[in-house]
Amino acid sequence: MEGGGAMKITEIELYHVHIPLKHTFWPTWIPGYPQTHNRFTLIRLATDDGLEGWSAGTAMGEERQGLGDLLGGYIIGADPTDIDRIQSLLKQAGYLGWLNHWIEPACWDIMGKAQGKPVYELLGGEARAIEAYCSFGELHEPARRVEEILALMARGFKTFKLRAKAKTFAEDVRLIEEVRKGVGDGPTLGVDANQGWLVSIVDRIPAWDLKRAGDYARACADNGIEWLEEPLDWHDYDGLAALKKASPVKISGAELNHGWDEIKVMLEKDCFHVYQPDATFAGGIAQVRQVIDACHRLNREYSPHTWTNGIGFYINWNLVLADRGNTHPLEYPLEEPSWVPEFRDGLIAPILPDKNAMLWPFTRPGLGFEIDRKMLKKYARRFYRQTTTGLAFKVIREKGLKAALEIKKRKEG
Known part of the structure; x- marks a missing residue:
């Protein structure tokens, strides 16, 4: 699948979500384990066009705490409509153990919103x-x-x-x-x-x-x-x-x-x-x-x-x-x-x-759901945020200005 334009991801946010259950759940896939919360990692991607995409990955707790520091360099600046490239980047970011497939749907969410269509229509x-x-x-x-x-x-x-x-x-x-x-x-x-x-x-x-x-x-x-x-x-x-x-x-x-x-x-x-x-x-x-x-x-x-x-x-x-x-x-x-x-x-x-x-089918563009901001504030804790500017300063601090400019030139070339 070829990318559809020059859109770029300019911001990433990651959240730990812990939704308490009123009654303990005993999942058969973890025999004997009392599950007291619905836990997952939430991602928000924002673009230079003002669009945002969301996705979520099941979690046992806060095991993805360090994921953002890894993802920033891969995802910031990428075109969310170029799914082949996004798939490749997420695979590369997983070579050391992370499984990042759950992030890719956020890009489809962005594409659907950009075209005013649900993802299933795309x-x-x-x-x-x-x-x-x-x-x-x-x-x-x-x-x-x-x-x-x-x-x-x-x-x-x-x-x-x-x-x-x-x-x-x-x-x-x-x-x-x-x-x-x-x-x-x-x-x-x-x-x-x-x-x-x-x-x-x-x-x-x-x-x-x-x-x-x-x-x-x-x-x-x-x-x-x-x-x-x-x-x-x-x-x-x-x-x-x-x-x-x-x-x-x-x-x-x-x-x-x-x-x-x-x-x-x-x-x-x-x-x-x-x-x-x-x-x-x-x-x-x-x-x-x-x-x-x-x-x-x-x-x-x-x-x-x-x-x-x-x-x-x-x-x-x-x-x-x-x-x-x-x-x-x-x-x-x-x-x-x-x-x-x-x-x-x-x-x-x-x-x-x-x-x-x-x-009954939904018709909202993108993946079809809307995040309830009150519930987000109540149950989610943001543990990572990165922007294009923030990533640039991070690279300068860690690699030096000359190396940072060379990296930028090579990525854009």
């Missing part, structure tokens, strides 16, 4: 209503989960994703057997095993091998489960391909794999029926668009992971709207009473489906 999409599916985040006893599903069906939801993360195979099978029996044949059910990227900082849950994953896929088929998600390690390409070939249910994944370079290997080896890259992890909007195009060529399906925050949801919502003809329901993270729209979405207006669990 990508060739169109406004349409999309069904939301309820994606749970905790491991509940089957009887309790049945009650929750029945209550949400009365609110219009038709599709649900369970979590399977027990220590024993028998417990995981009991979950789907009892839930299916309790809710009947009406709702569509999927299961996320959260085996793609195991985290064991508290509870140590066994990693699945190919046999356990295959046995569970067959149990899913016996209980009318539509898909099984992330059943093996995210880099076990051969194991995933073997499982996909033998499974009687759809196998899905690639939600957090590190962009096109990894996912193209999965596509070549035919690891999944359904590819689920989250643009805030898996390469940004441009790389996920590559995945969507490849899914079309290879007759595979695309349905993104969205369990991050409201800003991340909008980013991936844009990509679904860009994928004309995509009929998959969109993942809607919800675990009442802890992980609910008020705290999940935080700095933006809550994203709420209608009484039929439909999400």
